[in-house]
Amino acid sequence: MVCATSALCVFACDAQAYNEPTHRRIVEVAVDAMRASSTQAGPIPRPDGVDPAQWDAFITRALRATNDLSRLRTGLTGAYDGFYDRDHNDSRARPKQIVGGGSPAVDIFLENANDPRVCDYRLKSSARPESPIPAGREYNLLNAGNARIFEFPYVVEDGYRPCAFKPWADGRSPGLGDVLGWHAASVDWRIADSSMWVRPTNTGMFGLLQEAQSRAFEYAGGALVFPFLCLYNLFTGRSCSMADAQNIASSVNVLELVQGLVPGVGPIDAAVNVGMWHFVDVEATQNRFNDTRGLFYENAGPNFPGAFDVAIMVATDIAGLTLHPFASEGVKRYGAYDRRSRNGFQWQAHNVGHTEFSPVSNLANHGWNTFAGIDAAALGWPLHAIGDSAAPHHVTGTTSWGHRSFEDAVEQLGEGLLPRPTSTEAFGAVRDRVLRSAFEHVRDLNANSISIPSFVINEARVTRDLARNDDDWIFKDSTSVEYLTPLLQQHSIDAYKDHPEKLRPFVEHAVANTIAFLIVASERMRPNEPAFEASTLCGENQYFTGRGSGCAEGIAPGLGQQSMPLGLRAVSCVAAGQSCLVTSDCCDGTTCNGSSSTGYGRCEAPPPPPPPPPPTCVHGSCTSNSNCIPGSGVCGADGCCQAPVCSHGTCSTDADCLVGEYCSGVCCLSLVQ
Numbered sequence: 001m002v003c004a005t006s007a008l009c010v011f012a013c014d015a016q017a018y019n020e021p022t023h024r025r026i027v028e029v030a031v032d033a034m035r036a037s038s039t040q041a042g043p044i045p046r047p048d049g050v051d052p053a054q055w056d057a058f059i060t061r062a063l064r065a066t067n068d069l070s071r072l073r074t075g076l077t078g079a080y081d082g083f084y085d086r087d088h089n090d091s092r093a094r095p096k097q098i099v100g101g102g103s104p105a106v107d108i109f110l111e112n113a114n115d116p117r118v119c120d121y122r123l124k125s126s127a128r129p130e131s132p133i134p135a136g137r138e139y140n141l142l143n144a145g146n147a148r149i150f151e152f153p154y155v156v157e158d159g160y161r162p163c164a165f166k167p168w169a170d171g172r173s174p175g176l177g178d179v180l181g182w183h184a185a186s187v188d189w190r191i192a193d194s195s196m197w198v199r200p201t202n203t204g205m206f207g208l209l210q211e212a213q214s215r216a217f218e219y220a221g222g223a224l225v226f227p228f229l230c231l232y233n234l235f236t237g238r239s240c241s242m243a244d245a246q247n248i249a250s251s252v253n254v255l256e257l258v259q260g261l262v263p264g265v266g267p268i269d270a271a272v273n274v275g276m277w278h279f280v281d282v283e284a285t286q287n288r289f290n291d292t293r294g295l296f297y298e299n300a301g302p303n304f305p306g307a308f309d310v311a312i313m314v315a316t317d318i319a320g321l322t323l324h325p326f327a328s329e330g331v332k333r334y335g336a337y338d339r340r341s342r343n344g345f346q347w348q349a350h351n352v353g354h355t356e357f358s359p360v361s362n363l364a365n366h367g368w369n370t371f372a373g374i375d376a377a378a379l380g381w382p383l384h385a386i387g388d389s390a391a392p393h394h395v396t397g398t399t400s401w402g403h404r405s406f407e408d409a410v411e412q413l414g415e416g417l418l419p420r421p422t423s424t425e426a427f428g429a430v431r432d433r434v435l436r437s438a439f440e441h442v443r444d445l446n447a448n449s450i451s452i453p454s455f456v457i458n459e460a461r462v463t464r465d466l467a468r469n470d471d472d473w474i475f476k477d478s479t480s481v482e483y484l485t486p487l488l489q490q491h492s493i494d495a496y497k498d499h500p501e502k503l504r505p506f507v508e509h510a511v512a513n514t515i516a517f518l519i520v521a522s523e524r525m526r527p528n529e530p531a532f533e534a535s536t537l538c539g540e541n542q543y544f545t546g547r548g549s550g551c552a553e554g555i556a557p558g559l560g561q562q563s564m565p566l567g568l569r570a571v572s573c574v575a576a577g578q579s580c581l582v583t584s585d586c587c588d589g590t591t592c593n594g595s596s597s598t599g600y601g602r603c604e605a606p607p608p609p610p611p612p613p614p615p616t617c618v619h620g621s622c623t624s625n626s627n628c629i630p631g632s633g634v635c636g637a638d639g640c641c642q643a644p645v646c647s648h649g650t651c652s653t654d655a656d657c658l659v660g661e662y663c664s665g666v667c668c669l670s671l672v673q
Contacts (some may be wrong), residue, residue, distance in 0.1 A: 013194055019411040020158060020188060023387050024181035025418040026507065030514035031177035032421050033431040048437045057671040058439050062515065065522035069175045070150040073530050075377030077185065079121070079164035119163035121544050122556060124152050137537040141165060141429035142550035146533040149179050149376065183380030184387060188364070194273035195302055195327035197266025202351040203320030220464040227394040264348065267327045277330045278388045280359040280460045283399035289338045292457050294359035295397050306400025306477040313353035322351045334362040337453070360385045360394065361453035368452040373525030380451055386517055389460040390510035392474045393468040402496065404477040404485050409496035411505055416498060417507050434512040459513045466505050473502060616642055
């Protein structure tokens with residue numbers, strides 16, 4: 001078990017593709033672009049050579065898709081009190097669990113996460129012409145998954161901590177992009193996809209000997225099969241390939257079956273192992289179980305395995321860390337679509353470093369076949385696969401070659417690559433490019449009637465071409481080594497971050513393919529449009545509690561600090577725009593406006609103080625010395641003429657002055673200057 005732990009340490013740079021915020025932004029930008037009209041960020045230019053009627057039909061189709069998909073149920077996990085136990089068989093991703101930091105205040109805070117006294121869960125429903133939803137009810141957020149997306153006024157927090165939902169967060173607004181983006185990112189949280197265990201027969205020299213025997217069987221068997229295969233292909237008009245002969249030999253490899261009979265010790269679950277199903281190696285020459293295989297460390301990388309790939313193989317050879325096929329949901333979900341199926345013994349015949357995983361196109365296929373046009377949860381799989389297939393390291397099957405540095409750079413650049421509609425000029429440029437590209441993808445989907453897995457593989461091939469067309473600049477193995485060193489990690493990220501123009505084509509490729517997929521998905525759900533579900537709201541005269549059935553009779557208790565559990569008072573203030581009962585509930589100097597004994601107000605910034613009244617000037621106002629009466633001094637900083645200093649005395653008329661002097665109105669001045 002110690003060896004297994006050390007092997008897991010090597011996985012510290014996990015194999016996920018774009019980071020969770022990037023997966024969310026890819027989907028959000030896709031939805032924003034689909035909704036953009038000619039009045040938002042300027043008109044959408046039609047591509048050269050495209051029939052105007054076809055282009056207008058595409059734009060209309062994209063907008064209609066967002067309206068149709070918004071009528072899906074959210075498919076979200078409900079808000080909850082306490083920690084969730086992950087249900088491995090649930091089609092919805094469970095939120096990540098956060099461990100308390102040891103401080104009593106932190107532990108109490110986490111235990112009370114999603115408490116309606118802490119979270120802004122007091123929004124009231126509003127009547128809509130297109131929906132029978134009754135107005136003035138609190139939402140029963142335990143049943144958030146049954147609410148239709150267009151009815152749901154919250155954004156979803158990544159880890160459901162400290163609150164599952166907020167009316168807004170980090171510039172995100174409720175709606176289709178937020179819900180689908182959360183589902184796309186949630187695929188990286190499915191820990192049960194890749195459960196591991198340690199098999200003694202896959203460790204050390206014993207494991208290496210087994211690998212050598214298995215490979216020798218396949219090469220020898222391939223050599224025997226090769227002449228017969230060539231003879232057969234001669235009559236069928238097909239080419240003759242040694243790789244095909246070896247694939248035939250591997251399909252009858254009895255050594256794998258025997259090697260897999262010995263059980264292991266485990267299971268070992270870790271989030272860093274989830275992404276092993278998220279690759280598709282489009283240039284692999286040997287594909288034992290699929291036409292295009294997934295991750296296979298022995299042949300990782302654009303040309304050969306990188307330093308980190310080799311380190312993983314060495315560590316798993318030493319530790320015997322092996323996929324647990326009887327506990328891994330990935331075997332059932334994605335392995336079921338392999339061209340040549342494997343039983344559990346064959347899956348565990350080799351350790352992780354020598355196991356060929358199913359491609360990410362199988363992951364997309366699982367979600368697409370699960371999607372019934374009722375709720376949005378199953379769309380997370382193909383949306384995630386589309387994001388992964390636009391990541392250059394995932395289409396070359398490598399966890400090295402700058403994998404993590406590249407993806408962290410994309411996340412850190414954030415809205416610089418994936419702007420929001422509020423950045424009108426930047427968003428308009430991105431919108432135009434991705435819509436023009438999406439037009440071609442949708443046309444290919446319609447004309448060729450290709451399957452979603454084939455669509456994902458085609459996308460991956462284009463991703464590989466994007467990298468190759470830039471002389472594979474994107475693959476930098478030294479940055480993976482630097483990434484493991486804390487002092488050099490940001491330097492490794494900056495090697496990519498300093499060149500956003502080289503990263504932009506990959507993320508926009510993901511957005512364009514996402515648009516094409518969402519258009520097709522929307523047309524699958526129309527006959528099955530779900531209806532309003534009454535359980536998503538509390539009843540009349542009820543408020544949301546998050547316990548039991550979710551609602552209780554009566555008026556909701558206030559959000560006052562004194563009602564908070566011990567340890568929450570210092571961290572429970574709410575931000576501007578959120579619900580409050582008294583001003584002490586609000587953060588950052590905001591005040592509670594609009595509250596009453598029966599309803600909540602909003603924390604709002606106080607209005608700016610009125611400008612000070614203009615000064616009352618005894619000797620006149622001024623903006624410069626020339627505005628003041630001659631001899632009365634200078635114009636002061638307060639906009640008033642300063643009190644005069646009269647060397648010949650003060651006066652009101654000439655009679656007050658001596659002979660040879662006159663009165664300026666304030667001072668006697670000499671007639672001869």
